[in-house]
Amino acid sequence: MRKIMIDAVTRIEGHAKVSIQLDDDGKVADTQLHVTQIRGFEKFTEGRPYYEMPSITARICGICPISHLLAASKACDAIMSVRIPDTAVLLREILHCGQVVQSHALSFFHLSAPDLLLGMDSDPAQRNVLGLLEKFPDIARDGIALRKFGQQVIEGLAKERIHPSWVVPGGVNTPLEPAVRDKILSGLPDAKATVRRTLKFFKGNLDQFKEEIEHFGNAPSMYAGLVDAAGKLQLYDGGIRFKDADGKIVADHIASRDYRNFIGEAALANSYLKAPYFKPVGFPDGVYRVGPLARLNVARSCGTSMADAEFTEFHQRLGKIVPGSFHFHYARLIEALYGLERMEALLNDPAVLGRQIRAHAGVNCQEGVGMIEAPRGILIHHYKVNEEGAITWANLIVATGHNNLAINRSIHQVAQHFVDGNHLQEGMLNRVSAVVRAYDPCFSCSTHASGQIAMHIQLFGPQGSLLDELKSA
Amino acid sequence: MGKVLIIGYGNPLRSDDGFGWHASRLIARELAGHDVEVITCHQLTPELAEPLSQCSQAVFIDADAQGEPGEIHWREIQAQAPSSSALTHTCSPAGLLAGAARLYGRCPQAVLITVSGKSFDFGDSLSPVVSAALPKVADRVRQLVSAEG
Numbered sequence: 001m002r003k004i005m006i007d008a009v010t011r012i013e014g015h016a017k018v019s020i021q022l023d024d025d026g027k028v029a030d031t032q033l034h035v036t037q038i039r040g041f042e043k044f045t046e047g048r049p050y051y052e053m054p055s056i057t058a059r060i061c062g063i064c065p066i067s068h069l070l071a072a073s074k075a076c077d078a079i080m081s082v083r084i085p086d087t088a089v090l091l092r093e094i095l096h097c098g099q100v101v102q103s104h105a106l107s108f109f110h111l112s113a114p115d116l117l118l119g120m121d122s123d124p125a126q127r128n129v130l131g132l133l134e135k136f137p138d139i140a141r142d143g144i145a146l147r148k149f150g151q152q153v154i155e156g157l158a159k160e161r162i163h164p165s166w167v168v169p170g171g172v173n174t175p176l177e178p179a180v181r182d183k184i185l186s187g188l189p190d191a192k193a194t195v196r197r198t199l200k201f202f203k204g205n206l207d208q209f210k211e212e213i214e215h216f217g218n219a220p221s222m223y224a225g226l227v228d229a230a231g232k233l234q235l236y237d238g239g240i241r242f243k244d245a246d247g248k249i250v251a252d253h254i255a256s257r258d259y260r261n262f263i264g265e266a267a268l269a270n271s272y273l274k275a276p277y278f279k280p281v282g283f284p285d286g287v288y289r290v291g292p293l294a295r296l297n298v299a300r301s302c303g304t305s306m307a308d309a310e311f312t313e314f315h316q317r318l319g320k321i322v323p324g325s326f327h328f329h330y331a332r333l334i335e336a337l338y339g340l341e342r343m344e345a346l347l348n349d350p351a352v353l354g355r356q357i358r359a360h361a362g363v364n365c366q367e368g369v370g371m372i373e374a375p376r377g378i379l380i381h382h383y384k385v386n387e388e389g390a391i392t393w394a395n396l397i398v399a400t401g402h403n404n405l406a407i408n409r410s411i412h413q414v415a416q417h418f419v420d421g422n423h424l425q426e427g428m429l430n431r432v433s434a435v436v437r438a439y440d441p442c443f444s445c446s447t448h449a450s451g452q453i454a455m456h457i458q459l460f461g462p463q464g465s466l467l468d469e470l471k472s473a
Numbered sequence: 474m475g476k477v478l479i480i481g482y483g484n485p486l487r488s489d490d491g492f493g494w495h496a497s498r499l500i501a502r503e504l505a506g507h508d509v510e511v512i513t514c515h516q517l518t519p520e521l522a523e524p525l526s527q528c529s530q531a532v533f534i535d536a537d538a539q540g541e542p543g544e545i546h547w548r549e550i551q552a553q554a555p556s557s558s559a560l561t562h563t564c565s566p567a568g569l570l571a572g573a574a575r576l577y578g579r580c581p582q583a584v585l586i587t588v589s590g591k592s593f594d595f596g597d598s599l600s601p602v603v604s605a606a607l608p609k610v611a612d613r614v615r616q617l618v619s620a621e622g
Contacts, residue, residue, distance in 0.1 A: 062515065110519065129519055130568065134554070137576050144520050144576070151520070162515065 002026070002421060006429050016443045018411055018432055026421030031412040033404070033436070035273035035443050042394045050079050050363070050389045051169050057381065057396070058163050061442060063106060066099035066154065067374035069167045070236070071381040074256075074370030076169030079385055081364035087354030088171030090346050093236040094184075095157050095167065096372065097343040100235060101191070102150025103375035104292070104336040107440040108198070109143025112329060115434045116205070120212070121427035139201070142194045146336070149191045153343065156180045171358035181347050188344050192306065195337045199310060202333060209326060215417040216435045217325030217410025220245035222278055222288035223297040224402065226373045229253070231300035233338065235373040241298045242278060242288065247321040249298075251280070256371035259380055263397065268404070273443070275404040276397055287405040290377025291439060292331035297321050302334070304341035310334045325410050328438045363389045374399045376440050400441040410435045477618050478528035478581070479511045480521060483536050489590030489603045493534040496588075496610050503611055507618055517564040525569055526577030530621050532614055533566045533585045536603075540589035543602035545609060550583040584617070586610055 004020040021030040045056055054072040058065035070092060077084055084092075114127045117136050126134070133140040151161045157176065158164030166172055206213070222245065226238035239253035242262070254262055264279040264286070278286035288294070296315075302308050311334060318327060346352060363385060370381045377399030384393040400407075414435045419428045481497025484490045494513055501511040510524065517533075525531055537546065552570035564572075566585050573580040588610065591600040599607070 130554070130572070133519070133522075133572055133575055140519075141576050144523055148520050148523065 004419070004421070004424070004429070006432060016436070016441070018436070020415050020419060020421075020432070022421035028412075028415045028419050028421070031408070031415045031432075033271065033273075033408050033411055035271045038272045042396055045391050045394050048391050050076055050368075050383060050385045050391055053381070053383060053391065053394075054167060054169065055163075055165055060396075060398075062162055064099060064103055064374055064376070064442060065163050066095055066158075066167075067372060067379050068381070069164070070096055070372050071370040071374075071379045073167045073169055074372065075368040075381040075383050076370070077359075078257075078368030078370065079363055079365055079383065079389070080169060080359070080361035080368075082170055082359035082361045084171045084359050085354065085356045087175070087351050088357045088359075089236075090349055090352045091157060091172050091176055091357065092167060094176075094343050094346045094352070095154060096236050097339040097346070098150045098153030098157070100150075100339040100375045101336050101343075102147045102154070103440075104332045104339070105143055105147035105150060107375075107437075108329060108332055108336075109139065109147070111440070112434070112437050113139065113143065115430065115437070116202075116209075116329065120430055120434060121425075124426055124430065127430070139198070142198060146191060146194045146198075149187050150339075152187065153184055156184055168358065170360055173358065175355050175357050176352055178353060181352065185344065185347055188340055192337065192340050195333060195340065196306070199333045199337070202330060203313075206330075212431065212434070213324050213326045215413055216431075216438060217406065217413055218323040219409050219413055220323065221406050221409070222250070222281075222286070223294035223321070224278075224288045224290050224378060225295035225298040226371070226378065227253070227299050228303075232303040233295055233299040233301070233335075235339070235342075237372075240371075240378065243298050243321070245321065245323070247297070250278075256369040256380065259369065259371065259382075259397075263380075263402075265397065265401075271404075273404050274397070274401050276402050277405065284405060287409065288402065289325070289406045289439075290399050290402040291328060291375075292335045293322060293325065293328045294377065295373065296331045296334065302338045304338055304345065307334055307338035307341055310337060325406070325435060325438045328440065332440070363387065376400060376442055377402050398442065400439070400443060403439050403441065407436060407439055407441065410439075476528045477507075477509045477530045477532065477621050478524055479509060479532045479534065479614060480514065480517070481511070481534040482514050482516055484515055486595060486597055488592040488594050488596040488598065489542075489588075489600055490536045490593050491597070492536040492588045492590065492599060492603055492606070495599060495604075496534045496586075496607055499607055500611050500614050503615065504618060509618055517566065517569055519564060519569070519572060521564070521569050522572035522576055525581060525583075526573040526579050528581045530617065531566075531570075531581045531583040532617065533583065534610065534614075535585065535587050536590045536593075537587040538590060538593065542589050542591035542600060543606050544589040545606055545613075546585075546587045546589075547613065548585055550585050552580050586613065 002022040006018040016035045023029040054069045057068040057072045110129045155161045158166035223243045226234040227241045228234045228238045242251040266275045266283045277283045380397040382395040418431045481493035483493040485494040497513045550566045553567035554571040570580040588606045
C-alpha cells in the first residue's frame with residue numbers, strides 16, 4: 001500500500017489535508033479528508049455572558065463573521081425570548097445579503113476561477129488569483145468589483161467590513177441612514193450586471209468540464225437548506241427542508257429548536273471536524289449536502305425575478321435534482337444574483353429606515369438556538385445559560401461540518417477517477433483539491449500560512465517508506 | 474493635488490503586528506480634512522488594486538519581524554508581478570501595484586514604512602518601544618501629504 005498526501009489543500013478557508021491510499025497496483029483504495037486545526041469555541045466560551053457570544057464567535061472567521069454574528073444573535077434573541085423589531089429583521093437580512101455576495105464572489109473569482117479559467121492542468125505557479133489577473137483581467141476586475149460591493153454593503157451598515165459589532169442580541173445598534181441606503185441602491189445595477197455577465201460566461205464554458213462534471217461528487221446524497229413557508233429559498237430565516245437524492249421531501253420546516261431531532265453528529269478518526277448526519281437514516285448513510293447547490297435543490301424557487309429565471313434554466317439543463325458537486329459554482333452565481341435582488345427589495349421597503357431597531361430584555365429562557373444559511377450552508381448556534389446568563393454549554397454546527405461526509409465521498413470519487421498512482425501528475429491532485437474547493441469549505445480562518453504555497457505530496461512504499469515527495473517552490 | 478492613499482495593515486490582536494493598524498488610525502485622525510484616504514485592514518487583498526489605481530501616492534504601513542524593535546524603515550516600492558506561488562492571503566505591496574497597473578491601467582508612486590516589532594504574542598497593545606514610533610511615522614506621513622499638496 002502506498003499513500004499520497006495533499007498537505008495542505010490550497011485556495012480554501014482554513015487548513016486541511018487529503019490522504020490517498022493506493023493499492024499495490026497504484027489504484028486508489030481509500031481517501032480521507034483531514035481537518036487539522038481545532039478552534040475550541042464551544043469549550044472556551046463557557047462562562048462568558050451570553051450577550052458576548054456574537055462578538056466572540058464572529059472571530060471564528062474572517063470571511064463570514066457576519067454569519068456567526070447573526071446566528072449567535074438569533075440564539076441570544078431566543079434566550080431573551082424577544083421578537084426583534086421588524087426594521088432590525090430587514091437590516092440584518094440586508095447585511096447578510098451583502099455577506100453572501102462578497103463571500104460567493106471570493107469563492108468563485110478568487111479561489112475557484114483559477115481552476116475554471118486557467119485550467120485544472122495549468123502551471124500551478126500561475127494557477128492563482130494573480131495568474132487570473134494577468135490572463136483574464138476583465139473577469140478579475142469583475143471579481144474585485146463584486147466582492148468590493150458586498151463589503152461596502154457590510155461597511156455601510158455595520159461600519160466595519162470584518163468583525164463589526166453592529167448586530168446585537170435583540171436587533172442592531174444603529175438605524176440605517178437614507179444616504180447609506182441610496183448609495184447601496186445606486187451600486188446594485190452594476191453589481192447585478194456583473195453577476196449576469198459572469199453567469200453567461202460560465203454557462204457558455206460548462207462543456208469544457210464534461211469529465212469533471214461527470215466525476216466531481218455526483219454520488220447520491222440528501223440535501224438540506226432553509227425554506228420559507230411557501231418553500232422558497234431563505235437565507236436569514238425559515239425552517240430546514242431535507243430532500244432525498246430523488247427529490248422527495250423527507251423532512252420539512254424544521255424549526256431551529258428542533259434541529260437535534262433530525263441532525264446527529266459523529267466524530268471521525270483523523271479529523272477535528274464533526275460529521276453531522278440525518279438522524280432518521282443514521283450514520284454514515286444519512287449523508288447530506290448543504291450550501292448553494294443544496295439550497296437550489298430543496299427550494300421551490302428563489303423568489304426574485306432574475307434569480308428565478310436562472311433557477312429555472314439551471315434545473316431545465318441539469319435536472320430536477322442536480323447531483324454534481326461541480327455545480328456548486330453555478331448555484332453560487334445564481335445565489336449571488338438572488339442576494340442582490342433580495343437586498344434591493346429589502347432596501348426599498350419603507351420600514352427599513354425605521355428607528356425602532358432593538359428589543360431589550362434579560363434572560364427569559366435558559367436555552368436558545370440560532371440558525372441561518374451562511375454562504376456555505378446551514379449554520380447553527382445552540383447555547384445553554386445559567387440564571388445569570390453565563391454560557392454553560394454551546395454547540396456550533398457550521399456549514400462545512402454538514403458537508404464533511406459529502407466532501408469525503410466526493411474526494412474518493414474524484415481520486416478514483418483521476419489519480420493514477422503509477423503516473424502521478426500535479427493536475428490529478430489538483431482535481432482532488434478542486435472538488436474540495438467546489439464546496440467552498442471554511443475549515444477555519446484564524447491563521448494563514450505566509451509565503452509558500454503549501455502543496456506537499458508524499459509517495460509511500462508498501463512498507464510505509466517514503467519513496468518520493470513533491471513540494472512546491 | 475493628487476490623493477494620497479494610506480494602507481495600514483496587520484493583526485491588532487498580535488501586539489506589535491498591529492503597528493500598521495494603530496498607525497493608520499492615528500493618521501486618519503490627524504489628517505482629517507486632507508485629501509487622504511486611509512484604509513485599515515488585517516492583510517493586503519487583491520481588492521486594494523482598485524483604490525491604488527485611483528491615487529497619486531500610496532503609503533503602506535506594516536510591522537516587521539526583523540531588525541531592532543522600534544526601528545523605522547522607509548523605502549520606495551515599485552510595481553512587480555509576483556513570481557510564483559502567490560496565495561490569496563499573501564499579496565505584497567509590489568504585487569498590488571502591479572495588479573493596479575494591469576487591471577486599471579495605472580499605479581501610484583508608493584512607499585512602504587515598516588517598524589520592527591518586539592512582541593508578536595497575543596495582545597492588543599503595542600510594546601512601548603514600538604508605540605514610541607507611532608508619532609514619528611505619523612509625522613513622516615504628514616510631511617509626505619504636505620509635499621503632495
